Amino acid sequence: QQQVKQSPQSLIVQKGGISIINCAYENTAFDYFPWYQQFPGKGPALLIAIRPDVSEKKEGRFTISFNKSAKQFSLHIMDSQPGDSATYFCAASKDNFNKFYFGSGTKLNVKP
């Protein structure tokens, strides 16, 4: 079964708006939650990541909100720009082991 569920599948946001992508997980052993950004024809690149001991992490316009009790985490992109148009993947891993479980991806389109 899918270890990490991601929604929505696609998202259209106006320039300057807030993009919100959500992920949910089942395994409470997960201890690392990264978000990856992928442009067409390219490999994913790490955007931002969080560990479950904090509820929020911010890097520039990108923020991860983490709700441990609900087993959910989300990516917020403030002041969304057309250059942010890409596919975003959430992921989760556990222990020191580097096996990642990826969400199904969200295709973001920021309209000028």
Added chain:
Amino acid sequence: DGGITQSPKYLFRKEGQNVTLSCEQNLNHDAMYWYRQDPGQGLRLIYYSQIVNDFQKGDIAEGYSVSREKKESFPLTVTSAQKNPTAFYLCASSLGSGSKTQYFGPGTRLTVL
């Protein structure tokens, strides 16, 4: 110029033929990974290697094989036993155990005709 290279970018093969995808990294990373990406399904782990001469199956290893004879190289062979090989294949690497950041290559799009 450090990074991960995958070649070729596009690959076409006839059904029933084995094909090998190349992955090379010059980041001095111990761990390397192969993922398959299909539309709407995210990334699924095929094989991974934590150290030279050692590798383990991921979630969808059937029909694939790998080798790790050198630290910098982790080739993936898609065999004729793989029932639906057409996909985008991504190689990644990380420093190793305890390091959570994976760096991805540009990918190889394999089309089986």
